Amino acid sequence: MKLQTGQLIGGRFRVLRALGEGGMGAVYEAEQQGLGRLVALKVMHPHVAQAPGFVERFHREARVLARLRHEGSVEVYDYGLDAGFLFLAMERVTGETLEAVLQREGALAPRRAVGIAMRTLEVLEAAHALGIFHRDLKPSNLFLEAHPGGERVKVLDFGLATLGMPAQARLTQEGMTVGTPGFMSPEQLRGFPLDGRSDLYSLGCVLYEMLTGLVPFAAMPTVEMATSHLYRPVTPPREARPDLLVSERLSAVVMxxxxxxPTARPADAAAMREELLAVLAEPGAEQVPRRRGEGKKQERVTAPLMAAPRPAPGDVSVGVLASRADLAEPLVVALAACGFQARRVGAEESWTELGVVLVVAEGRDALAQARQWVSRPGVPPLLLCGPAEDWDLVTGALEGGLFDFVPLPPDPMDLTRKVSRARKSKR
Structure with missing residues (x-):
């Protein structure tokens, strides 16, 4: 069911035309009667409005925007319920989303990308000071407006923001997908308490795409995407797109x-903004001109895999613990292909001479067993191996004292990196 041109909502907003529509609702251009002011009217579909979680999200966005008064956020005029429609009347902005710009232009010049990120950080700094964390920063939620003083950024869709409540808010508890997996921080994916540094991670993903035309991890199933953000390293922008000549300092800020x-990221939005300001002050910060058509979005493919460092033969002795040979042997073969000395081991034998032990998860008690083995005297670092879609294993591996989690079947680069790191931790 859609609103009709000329329809009056809330007794004062007359619909002029549709601006866009999504799964939860639609946005219309409307005129506020009496004032003659153009507004953006965000309206939830009636069938969605009946879901308590979505209604709470809608009300939350209105309250958040009412508190957050910044030129980089959208001003809220009114909200309510009329004829079964939940509506939110907001400032009408003109321009286009960053997502649309990236689709058309691909990678942006570093100075422009940094400018967009810095203006976004100004909004985040104001929001974080009020205890508001966005939780869904992505290119489609950043709106770019042309202005005589320079390009302006509006941060949209605070519907998932926290407002004076713990990160494990009722919306999450009701099973809603909170956030966009391709831009979510590891702690948000785990459902841990959040602070402003989670938004900085999301903005880092956005800045990465602005600089390279690539997302940190290419499109993949949700669970694999989540696993990548939790465990896989991101290829630095300079290596992902060496043709674009991203400076070493800017690449370091993104990484x-x-x-x-979170403790390894910038302390807050102001700190990250200062780091980007220092990048702009560098000599030669301007982008080297590209030939027309370079960096287009159609180049948005998986970043090239970097050759993983191979350990010297015999450098690391790795044990594989599994109850059946058909579970152990594929891992032994994969480890050998990566340059490790590997063999199958038993649960009762001593592991003290091993550098690392990989435990293949079997059944629901696998995590509890692995946690018991961690407490053995002289035990080497343990890596739990299992299907990436088993979320209990993924999130529980690190909490029980295990060194890391290896999704099966293993990615050779990921396997080499994790085993090498585990071995170094023992030395």
Missing amino acids: KALEKL
Whole structure:
């Protein structure tokens, strides 16, 4: 059911035309009666409005925007319920989303990309000061407006933002998908308490795409995408697109924002903005001109895999623990192909001479067993191996004292990196 041109909503907003429609609702251009002001009227579909979780999200967005008064956020005029339609009347902005720009132009010049990121950080700084965390930053939620003083950025869709409540809010508890997996921080994917550094991770993903025309991890099933953000390293922008000549310092700022641990990222939005400001002050910060058509979005493919460092033969002795040979042998073969000395081991034998042990998860008690083995005297680092779609294993591996989680079947680069890291941790 759609609103009709000329229809009056809330007794004061007359619909002029449709601007866009999504799964949850639609956005219309409307005129506020009496004031003659053009507004953007965000309206939820009636069948969606009946779901308590979505209604709460809608009300939350209105409350968040009412508190957050910044030129980079959208001003809210009114919201309510009329004839079964939940509506939110907001400032009418003109321009286009960053997503549309990236689709058309591909990678942006570094100075422009940094400018967009810095203006976004100004909005985040104001929001975080109020205890508001966006939780869904992505190119489609950044709106670019042309302005005589320079390009302006509006941060849209605070519907998932936290507002004076714990990260494990009721929306999450009701089973809603909170956020967009391709831009979510590891702690958000795990459902851990969030602070502003989670938004910085998401912005790091956006900045990465602006600089390279690539997303940090190419499109893949949701669970694989989540696993990538939790465990896989991101290829630095300079290596992902060496043809675009992203500076080493700018690449380092992006990679710092994309650190898996929040404590390794910039302390807050102001700190990240200062780091980007320093990048702009570098000599030669302007982008080297490209030939027409370079960096287009159709080049948005998986970043090239970098050759994983192969350990010297015999450098690392790895044990594989599994109850059946058909489970152990594929891992032994994969480890050997990566340059490791590997063999199948038993649960009762001593593992002290091994550098690392990979435990193949079998059944629901696998995690509990692995946690018991971790407490053995002299035990080497343990890596739990199992299907990536088993979310309990993925999220529980690190919490029980295990060194890491290896999705099966293993990716050779990922396997080499994790075993090498585990072995170094023992030394």
